[in-house]
Amino acid sequence: MSQAPTPRTRVRRIPELGVYDRDRVHAILDEAIYCHLAWVADDGDPRVIPTIHTRIDDTLYVHGSAASSTLRAIKQGLAVAIAVTLVDGIRFARSMFEHSMNYRTVIVYGEAQEVTDRDELAQVFDAITDHVAPGRSADARPPSDDELRQTTFVKVALDECSAKVSEGFPEEPDDDLALDVWAGVLPLRTVPGEPVGDPLLREGTEVPAYVADYRRPGQR
């Protein structure tokens, strides 16, 4: 299933990198733990914050408590841009000019609506918990009504979004290929370290498998 690009989702600079396939967009959204949420504040200037997100079908949910004063004030929908970025490596070229990153990114545009329905909020809590650590929602205590009220989630329909995927090796002219300069890709990966138990952990509480064997969806 694919989506026609709109004027602002069309990837302009290097058109062949644009990806409008829904499954690839979903895979990037699901693999990335966090995103950057941008909006225009009342003063007309841009704001951007890092926050976590989760996807349920074709809706992106974003944790908005750090921006809740803005987000809650907007009842009619707040125009947002959301970037989700995975860096896969550094592309070393023989010229400074052709250096680049290998990465996958999704940009989503839309009107953010606050999630106010209690059941939907509870469902998003489960989903975002499992987004950060698949399997965790079965163990962690679900939110109380009070905690639900203290939490801001906003949702954006995945109607206007596109992925950009940059991969492979540098493309350089013959003059540069003749240079005696190393070129290639240094892969970069985000990996878990050893889990560190909370100092107040009850004695005998085991590290669950989804922590000990942590990996992101889509990663080997």
Add this chain to the structure above:
Amino acid sequence: MSQAPTPRTRVRRIPELGVYDRDRVHAILDEAIYCHLAWVADDGDPRVIPTIHTRIDDTLYVHGSAASSTLRAIKQGLAVAIAVTLVDGIRFARSMFEHSMNYRTVIVYGEAQEVTDRDELAQVFDAITDHVAPGRSADARPPSDDELRQTTFVKVALDECSAKVSEGFPEEPDDDLALDVWAGVLPLRTVPGEPVGDPLLREGTEVPAYVADYRRPGQR
């Protein structure tokens, strides 16, 4: 040296996390490879893209070619917000509500100015090359005049910026501490893999030490 927070850089939600110390801000900007740049487009809606940056003293330079149609159109300075984020781990709490990320982020606000001076452009090319891979600028071919003309960098003074640092373990009420649920921190790190040479690499070209032993400034 510290900076007084402005209304928009003051960290509102969890005030004790706000960091206005210039050295800590610099360290986060220098360790992160890339950033997210947000601005308000002509249509009044927000835009955000991932891009790379570098710092020279108290000026942040951002590679803007992906947004160059917007950035070049603005000769008087474009209001931007730039987020630089390092994720250090997942903080597992006994309740879903107290789950969080350990992270360090810097948000910079300012007026972006295109870099038009040829010498400054060349200096930024060196700096951003070494930002991505410390040591690389000594080996890679410097940009030609043509390449300088094709590249957009914008700069923002680091006058209005703040860091937010979230670290440590979850703080939970006694009722939750009594639950038999694992809690703690799963550290996350971005690590290099094995360098992959370009298929067109000249025979006998060695992998340089700054690639083979790659690490970010500030990382052990």
